Amino acid sequence: MRMAVFGTGYLGATHAACMAELGHEVLGVDVDVKKIARLRAGEVPFYEPGLTELLQRNIENGRLAFTTSYEEAAEFGDVHFLGVGTPQRRGDYGADLKYVHAVIDTLAPLLTRPALIAGKSTVPVGTAAALADRVQQLAPAGADVELAWNPEFLREGFAIKDTLEPDRIVIGARPGGRAEGILRDIYASAVQAGTPFLVMDYATAELVKVSANAFLATKISFINAMAEVCEAVGGDVTLLADAIGYDNRIGRKFLNAGLGFGGGCLPKDIRAFMARAGELGADQALTFLREVDSINMRRRSRMVELATAASGGSLLGKNIAVLGAAFKPDSDDVRDSPALNVAGQMQLKGGNVSVYDPKAMDNARKVFPTLEYADAVTTACENADIVLVLTEWREFRDLDPDVLDGVVRNKVIADGRNCLNAPKWVQAGWRYRALGRSAS
Ligand code: UDX
Numbered sequence: 187m188r189m190a191v192f193g194t195g196y197l198g199a200t201h202a203a204c205m206a207e208l209g210h211e212v213l214g215v216d217v218d219v220k221k222i223a224r225l226r227a228g229e230v231p232f233y234e235p236g237l238t239e240l241l242q243r244n245i246e247n248g249r250l251a252f253t254t255s256y257e258e259a260a261e262f263g264d265v266h267f268l269g270v271g272t273p274q275r276r277g278d279y280g281a282d283l284k285y286v287h288a289v290i291d292t293l294a295p296l297l298t299r300p301a302l303i304a305g306k307s308t309v310p311v312g313t314a315a316a317l318a319d320r321v322q323q324l325a326p327a328g329a330d331v332e333l334a335w336n337p338e339f340l341r342e343g344f345a346i347k348d349t350l351e352p353d354r355i356v357i358g359a360r361p362g363g364r365a366e367g368i369l370r371d372i373y374a375s376a377v378q379a380g381t382p383f384l385v386m387d388y389a390t391a392e393l394v395k396v397s398a399n400a401f402l403a404t405k406i407s408f409i410n411a412m413a414e415v416c417e418a419v420g421g422d423v424t425l426l427a428d429a430i431g432y433d434n435r436i437g438r439k440f441l442n443a444g445l446g447f448g449g450g451c452l453p454k455d456i457r458a459f460m461a462r463a464g465e466l467g468a469d470q471a472l473t474f475l476r477e478v479d480s481i482n483m484r485r486r487s488r489m490v491e492l493a494t495a496a497s498g499g500s501l502l503g504k505n506i507a508v509l510g511a512a513f514k515p516d517s518d519d520v521r522d523s524p525a526l527n528v529a530g531q532m533q534l535k536g537g538n539v540s541v542y543d544p545k546a547m548d549n550a551r552k553v554f555p556t557l558e559y560a561d562a563v564t565t566a567c568e569n570a571d572i573v574l575v576l577t578e579w580r581e582f583r584d585l586d587p588d589v590l591d592g593v594v595r596n597k598v599i600a601d602g603r604n605c606l607n608a609p610k611w612v613q614a615g616w617r618y619r620a621l622g623r624s625a626s
Contacts, residue, residue: 187372190215190263192289194225194252196232196345196450196519197306197338198269203237204349205267206244208375214252215259217288225252233518233545234345260296265368268305269338274454281310281458290317294324297331302368306338308395308455310462314358314388334358334365335388337395342449343516350375354382358391396462399455400475405440406447407481413443413622414481414488423622424604443622444603445489445524445576446482448513453479453522486524489574489621490531493600496619497572502536505595507570509563510577510602511543511550518545520553525576528602530554542566544579563589570594578605587614 187210191202194216202214216222224231228242244250253259259266270285286307293303303321305314318333325331335358340348355373359365366385370377377383386394413423423443431438447453456475463472497504506529513523520526526541533539533556540558543550547559560566563581567573567590575582583605590597591614599611601620611618619625 187211187265187368188263189213189265189267189372190259191267191269192216192259192293193268193270193285193307194218194221195269195271196234196342197271197340198267199225199230199232199241200234200237200340200345200349201267201269201306201338203240203244203250204346205372206250207240207350208372210249210372211262212244212250213259213262214250215254215256216252217254219254222252222254233516235343235516236346240346256292256296260293260298263301265302265304265372266293267336268303268307270307271450272307272309272458274457279457279461281308281454281461283309283313286313286317290320291324294321294331295326297321297325297327299327300330301325301327301332302365303331303333304336304365304369305333306336308337308399308451308458309335309392310458311389311392311396311466312462314392318360318388332360332363332365334363334369335391336369337391339395339398342519343514351379352376352381354384356391356394357383357385358388359385360388396455396459399452400459400472400478402440403447403452403456403482404474404478406442406452407478409441409443410446410485410622411481414484416622417488417624420624421622422624442604444485444601444605445528445621446485448522448524448527449517449519450521453482485621486527486531489524489528489576489600489602490535492619492621493528493532493572493574494535496598496600496617500536501532504537504571505569506532506537506539507560507567507573507594508532508539508541509543509566509573509575509582510579511541512546512577512579515577515579516545518543518549520546520549523550523577525602526550526554526557528574528576529557533557540566540568540570543577544581546577564593567593571596572598572600574600574602575606576602578603582606587611587616 190213206212272281275282314335416423427441508529510525542560597616
């Protein structure tokens, strides 16, 4: 099938490469000339394991190309995926739909033959219905251009697997249309493998995405609230999570207590969801998400307090090694990164903060240019009064405490992700501190 994918950010670039991998002919489209030039040269503008190889392979075999021309894309594609960003609006909680609207308003007038527009971006409920009407007004092919909503659930770091082998495919479509059949063909390999293929109305499909993210955020904040209680009574939140996680109804996944969630999705999605519920007169239903957000943000200040206490009550003039800048491991994404937030706060309190991350250094420098950046764990830890692990990269989880012997000034480690083997560090003579657990 011939398709265009509009937006070549995380979602769009991954989707385009994966669709080509499935055997489709794909044209990636973006208004960013530099980004398109890099993609054409086989370069992925962000870090995602395996994506560069996938991109290059499909460019070479001729199934994947990139353009900035909407005319070329409209001519080329029978299906048009929409994968542009929906960031938080400046000054309020709602989602900014300007990129989505720009694609529709530019693309629809160019559609002169039957086509399907399949939206993948995370949008406030009600958006698809409004866009479908707009497409009808603008497209010369009129009712022959259909619109479907096909939300994307990919996680950064697992983006290829999540796209090629999703745990479900959700389609929001108008009844009686061709959208379902076309999308079944596009995702034929997953459908044949037994992936649930769920067809529903636009509003429910839009809600599936935001409610899934709201649930995940709630699960993380739940365990972090338990961490606060554990801290108050001297309990251990990691043991608690293991114990409740054995209950199949609860499950152990997404119960890792620590610095909480960040990134380009969960924080902005729960806020946009609250804003939209307010507009719809259903704000009471989601007031708990305000609490989910607050618990999450509190973990960052709690981490600073814990590190301050472990440094003798003040950070002034202290050398602080921060290991981790990305919002999670296997990603170079620093959007709303809890790790960088904590690093920044500690610097503002007078600490000399040195940051190291295996992949996110360039992005971190752009957001926090005043922090110091080291080129390796040991360089970041030179003469450190305290070492903080704020993103659970394997390199940090596997760190041998003895390697830092004689490098740091004080053997104090704060584990912001409950990811280290605590007894190993204690046996090596370190003071180990972690969120949601008593001091050892
Ligand atoms: C998320 C959703 O998982 C995905 O389905 C959606 O499409 C986009 O948003 P992503 O942002 O890539 O994906 O990250 P995810 O793996 O969900 O982690 C989100 C944040 O939660 C990270 O900051 C992570 O460190 C944190 N987290 C996750 C925890 O603090 N504890 C956990 O137990 C799990």
